[in-house]
Amino acid sequence: MYDRRVPAEDLDLLPLARVPRQARSREKVEAALAAATDLVRTEGVEALTLPRVAEHAGLSVGAVYQYLPDRDAIIAVLVARYHARFEEVLDGVVERVRRTASAGSPDPLADLLDEVERIYAEEGVARALRAVEGSGPAAERRAHKDRMTAKVADLLVLTGLAPAGRARGVARLVFTAADGVLHEAFGLEDDERTALLRELRAMLRGYLAPAD
């Protein structure tokens, strides 16, 4: 079986055709997802077929089929997991800001961008998944954007970077613009990427300066 470690996570939250209950079944699903992630990174979206994923994971087609019956199912689960990862990062930043609010918050915007850049920089996995994203279900992309916008809005209100009445509109702009720019940045050469991310920070800082 393909033995690459995947981050612990709640398989119950993923849109699997069937939720694995036994530890052994859960390991198989995790192995299949790790193999699928590796395949999309090394060979692209085209490699995401049930037989290829099962083979790469060292599992039988039948074992994978019950949880991830076809290409669309595999893509939907990878995209959901990718989205969940970004949402967790943002939850973490919101949580830290909430805890340190009384102690005077440091720089949540920089924290957030650092973490997102770290995810994107990891072995090309995020970039590959980002490429898959467009093939995933549109409803899930919409729901993810809405959840991210709500979290960014919380962060803006907590940090005083936007008044509550305007926070949702500002958050939608910040998430949409940053998402598009990060996507673009990680297709560029190192020096161009660095320059683009520096400009993104400058723009967001100017826009999000605390109004007093």
Place this chain on the structure above:
Amino acid sequence: MYDRRVPAEDLDLLPLARVPRQARSREKVEAALAAATDLVRTEGVEALTLPRVAEHAGLSVGAVYQYLPDRDAIIAVLVARYHARFEEVLDGVVERVRRTASAGSPDPLADLLDEVERIYAEEGVARALRAVEGSGPAAERRAHKDRMTAKVADLLVLTGLAPAGRARGVARLVFTAADGVLHEAFGLEDDERTALLRELRAMLRGYLAPAD
């Protein structure tokens, strides 16, 4: 033949399998492209097959085949035309700013956003083509982004909104962020779209304030 008027343009610049020379052939290609645009708007990308486009244009499959042999060819030409349209809008703004530079330029950023919003608002055609864009050739998307970035950089230098040394990086950010936000905006309800576009303008104005 499908008789909807298409804007005059140079068919020679489109990636057609063969460039039509005679007036009659050019009319057929324009009718096929108008029909393809209409199909993608009303029925989505899936409708873009050679037989459907020929039928919708009132042409024989053979007549269309020599210029637009298959779905990929049809998509590539629609995307190229869609890109050309935005590049023309930007050229127009640059040209106007260049002419009025001595007379003191009014507000080129507002002009540009007004024109782009006008294109997007037109009957859903731009939105539909934007959806097709992801299916087009990646090299053409890259080349379009590079051309748009170069034009925006010219505009920033002409208007004094960015110093020449930093213009390219700033232009890349502005184009990427605005492109992502506009795409998002035209999938929203009217009031949310208005709010998002208002925030986009506020962010760009803050970022692009003339440094003196």
